[in-house]
Amino acid sequence: MKSLDSKLSEIRANPASRAFILADAKDADMAFGVRAPGPRQYLAGRGERGARFSPEVWSRAEFGYRNLPEFLDIIREVVKQEKVDIMLMSAYVSEQLSIKERLFGGSPVTPAARANDTTDIWAVRHGCYTAEPSQPFRSATIDQIQCGKVACDPGLTEFPGANLGLYSVTFVNELEQDRATVAAFKEFREEAELKRFRYFLEVFDPNVATGIAPEKLGEFINDNILRILAGVPEASRPLFLKIVYHGPRSMEELVQYDPSLVVGILGGSAGTTYDAFRLIHDAQKYGARVALFGRKINNAEHQLGFIEMLRLVTDGEVSPEEAVRAYHGLLQALKIPPTRRLEDDLKLTDQSMSYDGSAKRRSTAEVRDNPLASKTPAVPAAVPESTGTTGNQPASADAGWPTGPRGEPDFARMNSAQRIQYDRFRLTRKFG
Numbered sequence: 001m002k003s004l005d006s007k008l009s010e011i012r013a014n015p016a017s018r019a020f021i022l023a024d025a026k027d028a029d030m031a032f033g034v035r036a037p038g039p040r041q042y043l044a045g046r047g048e049r050g051a052r053f054s055p056e057v058w059s060r061a062e063f064g065y066r067n068l069p070e071f072l073d074i075i076r077e078v079v080k081q082e083k084v085d086i087m088l089m090s091a092y093v094s095e096q097l098s099i100k101e102r103l104f105g106g107s108p109v110t111p112a113a114r115a116n117d118t119t120d121i122w123a124v125r126h127g128c129y130t131a132e133p134s135q136p137f138r139s140a141t142i143d144q145i146q147c148g149k150v151a152c153d154p155g156l157t158e159f160p161g162a163n164l165g166l167y168s169v170t171f172v173n174e175l176e177q178d179r180a181t182v183a184a185f186k187e188f189r190e191e192a193e194l195k196r197f198r199y200f201l202e203v204f205d206p207n208v209a210t211g212i213a214p215e216k217l218g219e220f221i222n223d224n225i226l227r228i229l230a231g232v233p234e235a236s237r238p239l240f241l242k243i244v245y246h247g248p249r250s251m252e253e254l255v256q257y258d259p260s261l262v263v264g265i266l267g268g269s270a271g272t273t274y275d276a277f278r279l280i281h282d283a284q285k286y287g288a289r290v291a292l293f294g295r296k297i298n299n300a301e302h303q304l305g306f307i308e309m310l311r312l313v314t315d316g317e318v319s320p321e322e323a324v325r326a327y328h329g330l331l332q333a334l335k336i337p338p339t340r341r342l343e344d345d346l347k348l349t350d351q352s353m354s355y356d357g358s359a360k361r362r363s364t365a366e367v368r369d370n371p372l373a374s375k376t377p378a379v380p381a382a383v384p385e386s387t388g389t390t391g392n393q394p395a396s397a398d399a400g401w402p403t404g405p406r407g408e409p410d411f412a413r414m415n416s417a418q419r420i421q422y423d424r425f426r427l428t429r430k431f432g
Helices: 003-013 068-081 091-100 142-147 175-194 214-229 248-257 273-285 303-314 320-333 416-431
Strands: 021-026 086-089 110-114 164-170 198-204 241-243 263-266 290-293
Touching (some): 003 021, 003 110, 021 303, 068 086, 091 110, 164 175, 175 198, 175 214, 198 263, 214 241, 214 248, 241 290, 248 273, 273 290, 273 303, 273 320, 303 320
Parallel strands (some): 021 290, 086 110, 110 164, 164 198, 198 241, 241 263, 263 290
């Protein structure tokens, strides 16, 4: 069973469960074009993939962005890490990896594809499309996502491609525009039900001015979600939601209204490392059970380490502040220059929650008198060279943290600095 399905079953059976679904959104080629694979700062273990450039025009370093083969290598690497539950891709990338390569066969990771591309994600260079009210549009058909062609073979019971899609809607508080959005969604979900295609529903904030006060936007979004789903029977309902995190009140209001709704958050722009870890921590605390991070992961200095830290935060093993420090320790151990200094990476910033960067959301919540953001605890700088063990457990108490009688880490007696040192050691053994 895929980890997504087992976690959804657990969440619905036990609302108190800490099960948390993490998705890597690698579908930005349906929005950005050349910039979609992200900066070449991080490459997969396979390294640079050849590209043909005219030296009189530019050098490979000047180009700045990964190419598609390098992007695919990173997706392969993340899938093999098995820390995310969903890998979201464009229909084309999904075809290459799901159908042709069978990357997800035997993997706990579920492949998914973006099932529509509304105009508010048409974020091409020098374009002005995202400045207009979002309009519904679909490039790929359900059959193309599931089978790689315009019509799946009759009687097919298992699909070679992705059987999960993201469908997004954007409400702009304008009657005709929003009516067209809901009508397109109705057409999609009816087709999805007929073709046994599962989907999750993404609800973006308005991409244009609406006259709604920022502090009321969460209420506008919540009411629209519940209104459009009230007419949808279980057979056509989304597996879960993906929305902007508007704070504790909006999240709890939505979750408490209908406990059967599994609510997730979107990540928005890259921001600081603390932005990402604090966002996923706070959203989970107030009821979110899913997070889909695209640019936050794709722009990380070391994507596998970043994902590992996200998982440690959602598992409750480290705080967001500790995760930032441990992540910087990992970068130091791997000799990867961080984008920001540690003290700057521990700051909350205003986050863009739209593809073109126009829609801003104030950072999750102000942390007042936070000693971790202003003072660095004494954390040993060196990573233990060897402890003579297999796996992630040290063999003796001289490793730098408390251990039990068999050399296993004793988390109950660890202080924050020792826990960071242990996580740094474990991640360095895994990635170093």
